Amino acid sequence: MTIFSELWNNARYRHLAPSVIALCLLILVAVLAPVIAPTDPLAMDISGRMASPSAAHWLGQDEFGRDVLSRLLHGARISLSVAFATGVLAAIIGTSAGMVGGYFGGVAELLTVRVAEFMLAFPPILLALLVIAFTGPGTGTLIVTMAIFYAPEFARIAYGEVRSVRQKEYVEAMRAIGAGPMRILRTTILPNIAAPLFVQFSLVVAAAIVVESGLSFLGLGIVPPTPSWGLMIRGARSYLELNPMGLVWPCLALVVTIFIVNSLCDAVRDVFDPRTVKVKGLSFGRRRDRDSGNGTNETLADNVQLSVNGLRTEFATPNGAVAAVKDVSFEVRRGETVAIVGESGSGKSVTSLSIMGLLPEKSAAVTAGRIDFSAKSGKVLDLARIGPDTARALKGSDVAMIFQEPMTSLNPVYRIGEQLVEAILAHDKCSKADARKRALDMLRKVHISDPERRLDQFPFELSGGMRQRVMIAMALASRPKLLIADEPTTALDVTIQAQILELIRELQKEDDMSILFITHDMGVVAEIADRTVVMYKGEAVEAGPTEEIFKAPKHAYTRALLSAVPRLGSMDGQASPMRFPMVDRETGEPNVPDVLASKMHESDQPLLQVRDLTSRFNIRGGLLSSVQGRVHAVEGVSFDLKAGETLALVGESGCGKSTTGRSLLRLLEPLSGSVMLDGVDILALDKAGLRRQRQNMQMIFQDPYASLNPRLAVGAAIADPLIINGLASPAEARQTVAELLVKVGLSADMAARYPHEFSGGQRQRICIARALALKPKLIVADEAVSALDVSVKAQVANLMLDLQAEMGLSYLFISHDMAVVERVSHRVAVMYLGEIVEIGPRQAIFQNPQHPYTKRLLSAVPIADPARRHKRRPIANAELKSPVRPADYVAPVRQYRDVGDGHKVMVWDGECD
């Protein structure tokens, strides 16, 4: 019942109502046909052949004098029952086959999905005809035949959906708490793939109605004299000229029925499509040329490039207009870099899109304020008021922009050269050959390796860092006066980030260009910005020279933000992890002391001993799908972890840190090595033993949005591990859930809510509670705080530190964020290309790094301290190396040099420089 009221209260579900009601009426008519039909549909009346409508026969009589209305009503019965029976049968067969194939892969996949794909190679109506050729027509045959031919569609969809849902972290989390595959398929996966299957079901019902009537029409479906719409059309066709209405009625019945089923199908699809949210409150028409482009009366001071005054940008939402940016004002001077910094939802990106004129056309608009810009032509233009033509002429030529996601910001179907040439030709009349020459020059300017070859490559052939260089080349092709950089390094690895920041600085100097830099990262701000604007909830709360903001923040929010920012080097001389100091956002006062009791027992046997752990994946290709190479994701990794200790596993993308974590829990089966947890060899356990042991080790994932099952109340999610492992009765589990929620800083009454009602930080707390339910000794935290906003990140990290102090937990803290790692860990292992290149106490690694890769990594980390901006070492322009090796590669045996106090460094042979 709660489901229905919930559905009704959700406006999006409400628009299912008309088609659901129509379908219910139709089904009612079909069910009640024997009662409501005026006569027996089979009763013939030769005298009344093709009689016109009369009081006794509202729709007239057919060629045998049978009542048309009664036959129509009974036809609905046949049509719908055949169609629904077909749909249900096909759905059951197809979905189970597809789910099993998708989840287990291997032989199961071959037997189910490949067979289904093979069957899809036949046109269904053809197959139906083939079967009927042997069996002869009949209702039962028809249903079974059609079900068999529609089942493969379900199998294909279920397979595809399972493959994508299977990757989701909440499914991995279920495996980590010891749920068996059938349980996962039934309770976790099925509800999440039900929507597309339901859409398919309604499609099949509609298709089955069509095929049934079509076959009956041909005389190969329903056997006369059973009333079927197809047969009625067949009969009427012979007497078209005598009695055209005899054709129209069954046609109409058929069309209306299919239309109702199709509308239901569309409505369901819409409900699950986020794009169809109805918005109200604002109707932003197309922007007209309110200004001729001849400039404003406003004059800007000589050295001012951009002046934003009282900017307000509103978005249309289901609840009316909402201002994402409120009364924001700032200036960017010539040759200056201004950073806009803020957390998610602060309005910083909307500000940049407002300036660039790239707001989504119909759902957002600048509603107040001025954006005065000094163009190349010498005029001052108000960017909030110019028309589309003037704006287009400025974009790319006077103002250019680079974006966060280099992987998706280039069009995948055009070569790099084509996209650069397009940017050049948009503003300059020159020949294609000249444009190509200029494109090549630009690629050289952004120091991309092998620029000639890049011109003819496609975006997917380039790494993220290279693509961002291409984006910069494209943006600067027409020497803009202002570059807007919206989180340009956020998606990149730290060493690549350092290179890109260096490049932007270099190009800025060459062209005396102004930069508006949007970021959430205080470290990057300190590295690059001359002046900084701090945004919070759509407002610019503080603006000033970067050094002043860092040294003496005035606004409470700025103080809170800065205190939560981990600063590399702030832990010099500290042996144990420390909590982040917290400052209240509203008052700006510090409110939590940062003392922490350590529960680590120095002399204890290690809780976890990992030896020579190796995980490789084959890369197949070529004609015969032979092994072309291997990803050596984890190669000979060994380390110890004590009770109550945090070991951080750090490195950049592809270094194998996540694979190591998953291999320990056997979420991935490692190739070789040994993992001893509390004296038990994890890799030697059978399935049941592994399920028991998983209670001792749990995992927290990176993405708080993907790691909770969206269709499960959070209380049930936390209780799951207890119930599945039979450790508590439902009542006991409820009690435990309440305690756990309080323990992670939430309240017990939140158990009944669903994940979408929580913020990212709260969800991560729920994930922690779920991991704690089994009272594990070890928690593998895979980038557990990386996706969170800086202040939330600090809170969740503090929670983890508190829980460790209280419960003596051991953490394997997998992270790319060196500054957070410095704060929370006892020991650190640096991974590079699948191997640990350096491991030791945290202080030793940070203050006395030995391996060249560790040094490179540390020097690339932006430091949130403008005073140290120019003290950095230069960064080599190296690409990240890949752990993909040829198939015949033999991993070398590594030697480690002991630096003392447990600090060990891999002996390197120049490969790492």
Next chain:
Amino acid sequence: MLTYIVRRCAVAAVMIFMVATAVFMILHVVPGDPIEVMLSADGMAPDPATVAEMRARLGLDLPLYQQYWDYLTRLGSGDLGRSFQDNQDVLGNIAQRLPRTLELIGMATLLSLAAGIPLGVVAARRRGSWIDKASGWISSLALSVPTFVLGTLFVLVFALMLRLVPAGGFVPFSQSPADHLTLLLMPSLAIAVGFTAVIIRMTRSTVLDVLEQDWVRTARAKGVDEGKVLRRHVVRNALGPVLTVTGLQMGSMLGGTVLVEFIFNWPGMSGFLVKAVENRDYPEVQGIVLVTASLFILLNLIVDVLYSVLDPQVRKS
């Protein structure tokens, strides 16, 4: 690219082989003797002597592996057997009728793409406008009318009531091109209406997806004019899914023209199949299924290759 095509061809060849085997199996392994089914017209038990004779004629008295081998070698030399009904060469019969069915499918596809893609793009670009709403309603309605219903209504309205065109039939192109095309128009329109609706919907939803992609924003940020953004960065990228759905639709038409050919007396292959099924002419049914399924596989192969032309990532992997 070459590796990719060779791979796809190999897969297609294996599929055709499997189809041939499946057709063989249906005749020989499925319980129930198809010969008896074939001969037992009107519920009368067939004469055992006739059955034996027929079995010998079709080589069904030989061991299974022998029959399978003979079957494959005959297929290999392009021999699909002789019709049980009129003792004509099945392949010859098919070769005569197949081009007419393909012509129908080709015409319907052309009409649908020509109308569907522009309408879909406009509906997406002007999302929420009257033209979007109108095309949405019309395509919903079009999708709800089965082809055979539409065909029958066409006959009623255009041929019998308005007397604009003949009710059906076929004139070879060589005899009278004008009459040929006139007769082609109604059946292909009857097929094209639903097909166009599918293309409109697919184009609209893909274009809406692509419009939200980052690279479209990049193109706008470069100052590329809006028409060019739409042509080069939106429509070009949206063609892939449209191509896929076109392939699927054309494939389903290979069987789906049955009803339209029946209604308009178009002497194509599918109508031929219905007759073969009614007559329980096994060699003919088998031949038609084999040819149609092979065409279907071939069509998928063509779609895959075209797709790789559209998507460089598929081409280069």
